[in-house]
Amino acid sequence: MIFLMDLQMMLLDVIYFILRNSLRVILRPRTKPIDGELVLITGSGGGLGRLFALEFTKHGAEVVLWDINSNSNEQTAKLVHEMGGKAYTYAVDLTSREDVYRNAELMRKDLGRDVTILVNNAGVVAGKRILDCPDELIERTMKVNCHALFWTVKAFLPQMKAQNHGHIVTIASVLGLFSTACVEDYCASKFAAVGFHESLAHELLSEEVEGVKTILVCPYIVDTGMFEGCKIREEVELLLPPLEPQYCVEQAMNAILVNQPLVCIPRLTYLPVLFRALLPWESNVTAYRFMGSDKCMYPFIETTKKQVTNGSVAVA
């Protein structure tokens, strides 16, 4: 009897959430205020990281900027200061667990307060076919895009849980939900990031830590230069052009501020996720060939090859 009542309640809840989420597409829910929050952004010297820093500043938050590239990171901080915001920069190599923990402690000492929003944004890609790719580049991709998520969450989640207040943002990719050729390192790391995020979200929900939110952000190609050259069939590209970085970050910010748990940008990219789950592998392969998405990374790999300087391996 109790089982049947539970089943009935569960089905009603499932229907309620389908209706609520469909309505949310049309009627945007109210955004939460984040003024005074302390937001840590990794990869803050890069294309999306910098724009996230500026958007969070616009909303009145203070930003902690973590990047391996001090020059571009300082440039981000300068832009934040010009807006009248507060930014604190740290040179952090996310491939090193020790560097992550050391800088988390240093930041805590410097600022005397805890991070309340963690944006795991830093990402890299080897940009080489698997048989041409040095092992070190593959390891780097796994360390930055996947392992670093563990270290940053372990560094900042305890305080969020203690306060029952916080938000963990994982910038993954549509290539964490479906894949294509010649980006094995990247897809493996982003599928892992999606798995990490989902398990963490389930853990917080099962422990009823209601105040700590999570969100998975999965963008399609963004014009930041990271995937320079990546191209699908022209006719399909008209429907699905590369995203403007500013548009991508605005969409992600909206989703964060309404506590949405997942956002694929643009919405059209939910379709390949569905097809991958429902259609036979061969049907997907046929559709890939038609859309030119089977070889979309070929020109990107050529572009990366041209970036080899002084005989050393280019780091995309």
Ligand SMILES: NC(=O)C1=CN([C@@H]2O[C@H](COP(=O)(O)OP(=O)(O)OC[C@H]3O[C@@H](n4cnc5c(N)ncnc54)[C@H](OP(=O)(O)O)[C@@H]3O)[C@@H](O)[C@H]2O)C=CC1
């Ligand atoms: N661009 C795209 O098409 C898409 C990107 N994404 C994801 O969005 C995120 C941001 O990408 P985007 O802004 O385009 O990339 P960028 O390359 O512009 O920025 C990435 C930043 O991370 C820094 N970084 C690299 N390695 C490390 C490290 N070991 N420790 C600390 N920082 C490091 C980079 O420094 P340096 O400049 O020295 O390399 C750079 O400043 C990534 O996670 C990416 O995977 C998702 C979908 C599409």
Ligand SMILES: CC1=C(/C=C/C(C)=C/C=C/C(C)=C/C=O)C(C)(C)CCC1
């Ligand atoms: C594979 C594939 C497509 C192309 C996807 C591409 C080109 C994705 C590139 C994503 C990047 C660069 C993400 C970075 O994180 C389509 C056309 C949607 C159709 C379905 C299958």
